[in-house]
Amino acid sequence: MxxxxxxxxxxxxxxxxxxxxxxxxxxxxxxxxxxxxxxxxxxxxxxxxxxxxxxxxxxxxxxxxxxxxxxxxxxxxxxxxxxxxxxxxxxxxxxxxxxxxxxxxxxxxxxxxxxxxxxxxxxxxxxxxLFALTYTYSGYPMVRHARELVANGELGDLRYIQVEYLQDWLAEPVESTGNKQAGWRTDPALAGPAGCLGDIGTHAYHLACFVTGLTPSELAAETHTFVPGRQVDDHVQAMLRYPNGARGLLVASQIASGEENALNLRVHGTRASLRFSQESPNELWFTPQGGETTRLTRGRVEGAAAAHATRVPAGHPEGYLEAFAQLYRDAALQITAQQTNTPPPSESLALTTVDDGVAGLRFIDAVLASQAGGNAWIKL
Amino acid sequence: MxxxxxxxxxxxxxxxxxxxxxxxxxxxxxxxxxxxxxxxxxxxxxxxxxxxxxxxxxxxxxxxxxxxxxxxxxxxxxxxxxxxxxxxxxxxxxxxxxxxxxxxxxxxxxxxxxxxxxxxxxxxxxxxxLFALTYTYSGYPMVRHARELVANGELGDLRYIQVEYLQDWLAEPVESTGNKQAGWRTDPALAGPAGCLGDIGTHAYHLACFVTGLTPSELAAETHTFVPGRQVDDHVQAMLRYPNGARGLLVASQIASGEENALNLRVHGTRASLRFSQESPNELWFTPQGGETTRLTRGRVEGAAAAHATRVPAGHPEGYLEAFAQLYRDAALQITAQQTNTPPPSESLALTTVDDGVAGLRFIDAVLASQAGGNAWIKL
Amino acid sequence: MxxxxxxxxxxxxxxxxxxxxxxxxxxxxxxxxxxxxxxxxxxxxxxxxxxxxxxxxxxxxxxxxxxxxxxxxxxxxxxxxxxxxxxxxxxxxxxxxxxxxxxxxxxxxxxxxxxxxxxxxxxxxxxxxLFALTYTYSGYPMVRHARELVANGELGDLRYIQVEYLQDWLAEPVESTGNKQAGWRTDPALAGPAGCLGDIGTHAYHLACFVTGLTPSELAAETHTFVPGRQVDDHVQAMLRYPNGARGLLVASQIASGEENALNLRVHGTRASLRFSQESPNELWFTPQGGETTRLTRGRVEGAAAAHATRVPAGHPEGYLEAFAQLYRDAALQITAQQTNTPPPSESLALTTVDDGVAGLRFIDAVLASQAGGNAWIKL
Amino acid sequence: MxxxxxxxxxxxxxxxxxxxxxxxxxxxxxxxxxxxxxxxxxxxxxxxxxxxxxxxxxxxxxxxxxxxxxxxxxxxxxxxxxxxxxxxxxxxxxxxxxxxxxxxxxxxxxxxxxxxxxxxxxxxxxxxxLFALTYTYSGYPMVRHARELVANGELGDLRYIQVEYLQDWLAEPVESTGNKQAGWRTDPALAGPAGCLGDIGTHAYHLACFVTGLTPSELAAETHTFVPGRQVDDHVQAMLRYPNGARGLLVASQIASGEENALNLRVHGTRASLRFSQESPNELWFTPQGGETTRLTRGRVEGAAAAHATRVPAGHPEGYLEAFAQLYRDAALQITAQQTNTPPPSESLALTTVDDGVAGLRFIDAVLASQAGGNAWIKL
Structure with missing residues (x-):
């Protein structure tokens, strides 16, 4: 390259x-x-x-x-x-x-x-x-590793999936006091009809899909606007059902007082479970059914997916920018491969694309439809 | 006494x-x-x-x-x-x-x-x-303290309440292999129609009510049985609405692989949030809106509620048995007060009673009704 | 019984x-x-x-x-x-x-x-x-388990042992403002010539000996009194050498601002290491050389030593009082065995006795001798 | 620029x-x-x-x-x-x-x-x-913030300083099996007479000096080689005395089984204490004397030093590469300022230089002298 x-x-x-x-x-x-x-x-x-x-x-x-x-x-x-x-x-x-x-x-x-x-x-x-879409958190090595563990059957059949994305920066009406980031995100003309739902709910939804390899088949959801005068939702929660019978919960909130950027995933399967917290991205917690929890770490864990997305050794933390850079690196690998008529490295295919984006929009539509329908169950 | x-x-x-x-x-x-x-x-x-x-x-x-x-x-x-x-x-x-x-x-x-x-x-x-009901986890000093913080308005108006109670000991059909504890809990004739819902879902529900002082007004819930052949639910999840507009999520699962006794509560208000995990009961995490998180500890935190329920100094962990003993101690204080025609210490009135039990049964009924009605919203 | x-x-x-x-x-x-x-x-x-x-x-x-x-x-x-x-x-x-x-x-x-x-x-x-001596922290199930792991060779040959016991309650001259606990502990006539050294330094020393099965052969130590006017030391630190070539560090301090009761042990061997913190006594962290860390938990971990000292299931925390009670229980088992001319349960022999006390006094003497000799190396 | x-x-x-x-x-x-x-x-x-x-x-x-x-x-x-x-x-x-x-x-x-x-x-x-020396860990925002807290007197007079740097990658004789990084680091001709002492002991020493603003006046130290046949030390530990009466402990080890890159600092002063762990660099734990611990976070904490070294908002973790980049950025700011005859931003002066390097060499010399002199006390 x-x-x-x-x-x-x-x-x-x-x-x-x-x-x-x-x-x-x-x-x-x-x-x-x-x-x-x-x-x-x-x-x-x-x-x-x-x-x-x-x-x-x-x-x-x-x-x-x-x-x-x-x-x-x-x-x-x-x-x-x-x-x-x-x-x-x-x-x-x-x-x-x-x-x-x-x-x-x-x-x-x-x-x-x-x-x-x-x-x-x-x-x-x-x-x-190539149409890459920057679902940043999918660039973390330990997220890639989690996905690999699930794909390899290490968790068995998945049963319960819980994802939450909590922030507090919109807990007050900062859009009315000149915060530019808040301004466009809470203006339906610029951000679309989904507020928190579109801004971070889609990240949460994507992370759960990316790691589990599963797309929910149905959901019942509720959006809510806590801050008076705000034109879009600032909180969304949903119950999810998966084609294999798994159940899930999703919550995204930008009024969750005290939270910085708490994107947390847990996945329970018949054989084991895992937990990931975006604020501590160099680790992944893995627990076999009935067993003890192991802290898997970037740089020390084995597996091609994590290795592909790692720059410095274990114990030398990588962060958000490295995760973001990974998406750019995977895009470069794929574009270069296309330009040179060679196959891209298989690990680069984890890159999120327009198809992930479409899935996110479908999720937004389903949530809005559930909300409009009295929070009823909606097929995805 | x-x-x-x-x-x-x-x-x-x-x-x-x-x-x-x-x-x-x-x-x-x-x-x-x-x-x-x-x-x-x-x-x-x-x-x-x-x-x-x-x-x-x-x-x-x-x-x-x-x-x-x-x-x-x-x-x-x-x-x-x-x-x-x-x-x-x-x-x-x-x-x-x-x-x-x-x-x-x-x-x-x-x-x-x-x-x-x-x-x-x-x-x-x-x-x-006196009819005391042993909602054990309400006996923890830091749970009592959390309740006091909310009651004193330290969290402001509550907006989002999340409670989860996850165990893994029923992830496999152990009731069919002679586990006595599993046996009666999964037999509707002995345990009632609610499995996980009654066994630990009610604990989760109570903890959220106890700390927040709020009772949900509506819920939409789903129960599920993951283990083939089991006669009662082993997983329940619900979306909650509160009279003041707050929203909530509740999940209780006995098939959550890898979990021991993970009863976790988070409460977000307009002014601050708190987090409690039963497996680390000597601490409570408190974060003001937009601010930094402080670890409040049993024995060091100020407040009559926690002090009343504490036996040994900060840094000397207390646990589940002490929480359980607190309920017995509060019961003794109230019974003795009645016998001696004196008012009981006000902190002992935190003791959970038959009324909390009735609220739990009402919750069970509502969940079962929601489940029977296609997971629709039910007024509590 | x-x-x-x-x-x-x-x-x-x-x-x-x-x-x-x-x-x-x-x-x-x-x-x-x-x-x-x-x-x-x-x-x-x-x-x-x-x-x-x-x-x-x-x-x-x-x-x-x-x-x-x-x-x-x-x-x-x-x-x-x-x-x-x-x-x-x-x-x-x-x-x-x-x-x-x-x-x-x-x-x-x-x-x-x-x-x-x-x-x-x-x-x-x-x-x-029987002359039992209440080295409380040796009653924790996970301390017993740590000792068993070392004894079973799971850590290999021990190389580095670090123990610290940090408190802050004597950071100010509270003995002069009526604190009774501080009063006798800082009065050489009542507590002996060792202050922090005797009060908590001996706990730290004992914990390291108890878990590792090793007694240092030499030490170089320094005691210090930070609080003006205090008659005994309030801080002690030492370098340790063990007969097998292992090295160690010990620190005990009662002027460590912000600390409650931080008794922490880490042991590194050729095969693995472990970490224990008294303030989180239901867990023990175990890491193989070059590998990932596992959180071993009371009630879930296998092994007779921990099982013997456990009352309630995994995920139901036990604490300081249960550790203390364990010593009483082990004493009762031994006394009853003697009274009934039966062998006591072998796990009860972990009970700390007058011999551990003598070892602690020998440690105090060595530290005081090192201090008196310009912090020179002293044979134990 | x-x-x-x-x-x-x-x-x-x-x-x-x-x-x-x-x-x-x-x-x-x-x-x-x-x-x-x-x-x-x-x-x-x-x-x-x-x-x-x-x-x-x-x-x-x-x-x-x-x-x-x-x-x-x-x-x-x-x-x-x-x-x-x-x-x-x-x-x-x-x-x-x-x-x-x-x-x-x-x-x-x-x-x-x-x-x-x-x-x-x-x-x-x-x-x-300009002669910048890349003491990488001084580039972390929370290390800069810790230094600012101490300099502002938030900790009061410092009393106890503990720094440890633990790795496990040299626990076995990997230099004899072709590991290039191990090879030159354990060859005195290439790395100098100090092994672990020079490689990571100096980092630990520097971090403690950088944050506290204090240089020890005396030390008693011991180096040790655990791995048979190795030509340089792979473990060093020391007791430290500071001009203001503070005491300290330092340990650096490359045979600490199970450790990745555990550079940990704690500082206790009369008013408060702080703790930093390099493996979790986005947070700093601060505890007032007798009080509760607060988790300070990069991006949320106030103060010019941390803000200067921060790229992305709170909750978006930065890591080792960003800390390293900070040194380069500070060097660029200083070089450009010199080239343009303008004063550099004052926060860029935290950049570590040849003088920090000289202090590190002085530390190495003192440790080697102590070791040569029977681990006696040596003035720095």
Missing amino acids: NRRLRLGMVGGGQGAFIGAVHRLAARLDDCYELVAGALSSDPARAAASASDLRLDPARSYGDYREMARAEAARDDGIDVVAIVTPNHLHAAVATAFLEAGIHVICDKPLAISLAEGEAMAALARRKQR | NRRLRLGMVGGGQGAFIGAVHRLAARLDDCYELVAGALSSDPARAAASASDLRLDPARSYGDYREMARAEAARDDGIDVVAIVTPNHLHAAVATAFLEAGIHVICDKPLAISLAEGEAMAALARRKQR | NRRLRLGMVGGGQGAFIGAVHRLAARLDDCYELVAGALSSDPARAAASASDLRLDPARSYGDYREMARAEAARDDGIDVVAIVTPNHLHAAVATAFLEAGIHVICDKPLAISLAEGEAMAALARRKQR | NRRLRLGMVGGGQGAFIGAVHRLAARLDDCYELVAGALSSDPARAAASASDLRLDPARSYGDYREMARAEAARDDGIDVVAIVTPNHLHAAVATAFLEAGIHVICDKPLAISLAEGEAMAALARRKQR
Whole structure:
């Protein structure tokens, strides 16, 4: 993988949070070179942001459509674009770049409607382009290892799956006091109809699906808005049923006082159980039925999945940025493989894609339908 | 409190588990003297058990009705009876002793039907006798402290309540291989129609109610039996709504592979949150909204509720038996107060009673009704 | 073991701490009946304390010598005496009861000089009486299990042993503000020349010896007094060498701000290591060389040593009082065995005795000699 | 800081560990561009490594002296060199680049003798060049915060300092079975006379000094070699005395079975204590005297020192690479400030330098002197 891939970015100008994270992630493993951007819809901010990032001014675009066209026309045009705009623009931007034959790495959620999402998935398939979706937490080595343990049957038949994602930063109406991150996330026009549900509920849902390899068949859910005046939900909880008979609970809350970023998963099977907490991502707790708990650690545990996603030895903690970088690294491995007509390393196929995004949108739709129907059971 | 109360016991003969725990609990704080018993329905076992416990043979009874009559007639008759039979006998035994004017300490669940439970509550009120119900976990100092924090408004208005009680000892069909504890608990004739729901679901429900001071107004629940051939549920989960708008989740499972006795509670309010895990009962985690988590510890934390339930200094762990003993001590304090026409210490009023038992039976009924009605929402 | 042993107590009157703990411990497993006492050197307090404890006034003695004589003369005299006076009286009291042929359970430290201690050990041997010494922490099931793991070779050859015992309650000069517990512990006339060293340093030392089965051959130590005006040390640290080449560190401190009762042990061998923390006594962490850590738990772990010291199932925490009670239970098993000319259960032989006390006094002497000699290396 | 600094590297060719870590660290915050290298003393490996890293072949040097000369002569020559060779070469390489007027970032330990180290410190001062030394663990936000807490007096006067650094990867003679990392570290010709002492003992020593702001005045130490045939120590322990009367313990071991990278610090002062564990670097435990413990977290805790070293919000874990990158970022801030004649951000001055390296060499010398002198007390 000796050539760095040429990366463009849409969104992520000055003041943005997740754009900077994407750039860190792209840089960490040295697989990408950021060469173009449409960093802001505000031209002055776009230009200033491009200068900060040392972009060639000629490749700092005021409009993402222009960028897609121009980059597709260059011999040294970008290989892949990172989309880090607010949610409501994901579909349009991704469409423009896919149509131009450019690979896509998109922040989640994929889109603000299931129809949009399905159209993108179809387009990506038709254009044979990679469409990576950054479900960050799937990049953790111990999450990859958990998935491998389940896939290898170490847990037996799964019976109970519990996932929770708790934050407290929206416990008060901070969107009305100038918090930019809160502002767009609680505005249905920018974030879609799902608030907490779309922002972190989908992460929780994805993590459970990713690790277990199971998709629920039915759910009964409730969304709720605790903060007066807020236009979207800030809490969601659901009961889940799985095709194999397993049961599950999911809760995501952004009003969970005192919580930072508590994404926690537990999975119980007939043979064993496991627990993972995102805030302590270098460990995974594994307990055989009737037995004692072992703390599995990144770097020490055996298995190709974790090894593939690990940079430094056991006892040297890796974190969120490394997990994010793993998605970029897996995308680079897949894109390079396509460009060189070679098979990608099989471990890189754990990368989350537009299909995971569609599943997330389907989950959102089901929750909203359950809520609209008196919290009734809905087939997924 | 210089006279030890005279204690009788029904059930708890050789081979029983919870009877021995009750006796340890009664002994710990030296408030009781075990003087009489109907320890087994099997006369030989009853006699042998009485001998083990050094009871006067004249006060080892073959029948609880006879015991109630005989003890009530003695000048030195028992003050209080501990009922540790299988669930289906609780009501009949308690009724016999209440009618005889004898105070009752009963293992949970109170009864196998709500009607039975309500009748007992009414009888206890009419006879003006204490009817303590051993919701053991309410005896932990840090649970008492959590309740005090909530009552004092330290958490603000409650928003999200999550309680889970996970065990793994019924993950396999051990009732069919001679496990006596499993046997009666999974036999509807002895344990009632609720399996896991009645055995530990009620503990989870009670803990959440006890700490928050809130009773849910509605629930949607699902019970499930994972182990083939089992006649009662071994897993239950529910979504809860509270009168003040709070939301909750409850799960109790006896097939949660790898879990010992994981009764965990978290409560989030507008001002702060708290977490308690029964397996680490000497600590309570408290986090203000937006702030840092503090580990409150038994013996070091301030507050009358925890101090009342504490025997040894901070850093000297207390456990399950001490929590159980606390219920016995509180019962002794209340009985002695009644006997001496003095007010009991106010902290002893935290003792759980027949009314908590009725609430538990109401919860069981609601869950079963929800299950029968397609897991619909049911008013409590 | 159907007869309760008749127990007497010297010390432990109103206001005492450890006497009440001994009584709780004696009561828990129902092997003892407290029937006699010389509870205080102050006659009024002795009588009032005896009344609180419902002793026959005829068996409440004003003087321990009188008690030893009188009880030895009775047909129903005490089997065993618990000595819970300040340290400087242990030797005289124990001597009186041993001479009278009465078994002894003595709080630690054994005595205030090695000579006294050795004399008692010799006397106990000569009189063939049990002399139990309450090194409480050796009664924890997981400490017993740790010892069994080492003895079974699970750790291989031991290489590094680290023990720490940290408290903060003497970080300020509380002895000068009326704290009774602090008062006698910091008065060399009552506690002996070793302060923190004798009070908790000996516990740390014993725990390391008990678990590893090793006694250091040499040490270099330093004692220090941080609190101005204090007459004894409040901090001690030492480097240790063992006969097999292992190295060790020991620290005990009563000025360790923020610590409650942090007695922590780690042992590293060629094959594996283990860690134990007294404040979480239901678990033991075991890690094979190069491998992953497993949390062994009381009630779930296999092994006769832990099972012998366990009362309730896994996940139902036991604590300090149960550990203390274990020593009483083991003493009862040994005394009863002697009385009935039967071998005691082999697991009861883990009980700590006067010989452990002598080893502790030898440790104190070595530390004081090292300190006096410029913190030089001293042979033990 | 809009220009990336031009970075060269000496050492770190194919197969090396720490060189890759330095490159990741340099890349993360986008302050550096790697443009030159003398990556291996083996010319073929040097060239291949340079190609892997996409260096201009003209700037891939076979010899570090040539590189220093050539780069100093270029208009676009490197601003700074990263030295990641085995220890015995640090001094010669650093000298060559300092003499050429090039800033230095050097892996630790600084050198293999105190004299060498002091000469380098003097040279750096004379040439007015930055000489950063990568004591990685000082780059963690919570370590920076701990230091700030102590400096602000939040702990009061320090009394007891305990630091341990435990690993297990040298518990067996892996250097004789081809482990390259073990090979040079246990070869006195390459690593110097100190094994574990130099490799990780110095990290432990530095962490304690960095956080407390105190340097011990005296120590008594013991080194030991557990693995037969090994030429350097694999275990070191020491008692420490500080100028203010504080006492300390230090242990570093590479034969501590089961340990990954357990660098743990506790500091007790008159007002409060703190605890830090490198394996959980996003948290710091703070306990006031007599009070309850609070978990301070990266991203949520207040204070300029932690904020300066933080990239992502609370609950999004950072790790070892971010800590390493912080040193690179602080070096870039200081170099850029010098180049632009502006004061560097004050928080960047926490960067560890050649002076910390000299202190570490002084510690090594004192330990070796104590060991040679029968483990006597040595003034530092």
